[in-house]
Amino acid sequence: MRVLIVGGGVLGTMHAWQAVERGHDVVQLEREPEARGASVRNFGLVWVGGRAAGDELDTALRARELWAELGRRAPGLGFRANGSLTVLRTPTELAVAEETVARADAAARGLALLGPDAARAVNPALRGDLLGALHCDRDAAVEPRTAQPVLRELLLATGRYTWLPGREVRDVDTGGVRDDRGERHAADVVVLCTGAWLGGLVREIAGTPPVRRVRLQMMQTDPLDEQLTTSVADGDSLRYYPAYRGAALDELNRTQPQPAIAAEHAMQLLVVQRLDGGLTIGDTHGYAEPFPFDVDEDPYEHLTEVAASVLGRPLPRIRRRWSGIYAQCLDTGQVVHRERVADGVWLVTGPGGRGMTCSPAIAEQTAEELGL
Known part of the structure; x- marks a missing residue:
C-alpha cells in the first residue's frame, strides 16, 4: 500500500x-x-x-x-x-507508595519502595531530605x-x-x-x-x-556537574498519575494539600537529565482556553525551589523556558x-x-x- x-x-x-x-x-x-x-x-x-x-x-x-x-x-x-525515583518526603506520601507496591501489578510496573540510603545508592544526586523513594525500573x-x-x-x-x-x-x-x-x-x-x-x-x-487541549510550562538548565542516574519526580506526581489512586492518596489530598501556586497550576515536579547534562524540569497543566500567550513566572519559581530541595543543592542557570500544548482525550481513561x-x-x-x-x-x- x-x-x-x-x-x-x-x-x-x-x-x-x-x-x-x-x-x-x-x-x-x-x-x-x-x-x-x-x-x-x-x-x-x-x-x-x-x-x-x-x-x-x-x-x-x-x-x-x-x-x-x-x-x-x-x-x-x-x-x-x-x-525513575519518586521522592517521598512525608509520611502520607510514603503511605501512598506503600499501598501502590502492595498491589498485584507492582512487579509488572517495575515498582519497588526504597529507603533513603537505598534511594541514594541508586541516584547519589538526591541529597535532599527524604523518607524514601518509589523506584520504577521500567521507566526510560x-x-x-x-x-x-x-x-x-x-x-x-x-x-x-x-x-x-x-x-x-x-x-x-x-x-x-x-x-x-x-x-x-x-x-x-x-x-x-x-x-x-x-x-x-x-x-x-x-x-x-472528543479531545481537549492542555497547556504546560517547562524549563531547561545549563549542564549539571554530576550525573542524574534516574529521572526524578516528587510527591505531587502521586496526585497526577492514575496508578496511585486509592485510600492513601485520598488521605494525602485531604491532609496534605498542595501549595497554592502548585494547586492553581496543577503542578508536579519531573526532572530529566539531557545527554548534554542539562536538566529538563516541569511541569504545569492548564485546561481553560483561550490559553495565555506568555508564560507565568510563579510556577517556575516553585519548580526551581522544589527541584533544588530534592537535589539538596542550587540548580544550574536556567537556559530556556517554554510552553506547549498537547491534545488529550476528554475521557482520560482512553x-x-x-x-x-x-x-x-x-x-x-x-x-x-x-x-x-x-x-x-x-x-x-x-x-x-x-x-x-
Whole structure:
C-alpha cells in the first residue's frame, strides 16, 4: 500500500515507522519545516510506572519494548533505561507508595519502595531530605528534540519513505490529499496525526473530536556537574498519575494539600537529565482556553525551589523556558482517539501526556486495526 501520514510529530513518525516496517511505501507531510509542537516540548520520558491499570498500562509496556528496539537500531535517539525515583518526603506520601507496591501489578510496573540510603545508592544526586523513594525500573528516556529527525534517518534508509515538510494539507478525501502548493498526493490510506491542531481541516472532516487541549510550562538548565542516574519526580506526581489512586492518596489530598501556586497550576515536579547534562524540569497543566500567550513566572519559581530541595543543592542557570500544548482525550481513561473520518482516512490524536511514552504502541495498534 501507499500510506500517507499528515503530521511530523512523534505520533505521526511512529505511524510512518510501523507502515514502513510492514513493507508499505510512506509519504509524511508536515506543515512546519520541522515538528515544533508537543513532540519536542516534553520531557522525553517513557513513563510506565504511573499508568492506569488495563489498556493504558499494557500500551505503555508494549511501547517500552518498542522504544528499546528502536534505541538499539538508532542510537541517536538517546534511549536509556535509566528508571525513575519518586521522592517521598512525608509520611502520607510514603503511605501512598506503600499501598501502590502492595498491589498485584507492582512487579509488572517495575515498582519497588526504597529507603533513603537505598534511594541514594541508586541516584547519589538526591541529597535532599527524604523518607524514601518509589523506584520504577521500567521507566526510560529519549531525546525529544532530536527523536523525529533520527527516526526519519532510519526511515529514509529503507528507500520506501518520503518526507515533505512545509506542506499544509488543505483537502483530504478517499484516495489522497492536496497540499497548499496545489499538489495532489495519492494514497491508499491517510492517517491524520495532527496533535493539538484540531481546527481547520480537522474540524471540516471530523467535526469536534472528543479531545481537549492542555497547556504546560517547562524549563531547561545549563549542564549539571554530576550525573542524574534516574529521572526524578516528587510527591505531587502521586496526585497526577492514575496508578496511585486509592485510600492513601485520598488521605494525602485531604491532609496534605498542595501549595497554592502548585494547586492553581496543577503542578508536579519531573526532572530529566539531557545527554548534554542539562536538566529538563516541569511541569504545569492548564485546561481553560483561550490559553495565555506568555508564560507565568510563579510556577517556575516553585519548580526551581522544589527541584533544588530534592537535589539538596542550587540548580544550574536556567537556559530556556517554554510552553506547549498537547491534545488529550476528554475521557482520560482512553489512551488515544482513533476514528475513521472517511473511507481510507483516519484521525489519531489525544494521547495527552502519554504521547512520547505510548506512541510506538499506539501506531502499532493503528497498523493492526487498519490491516497494514
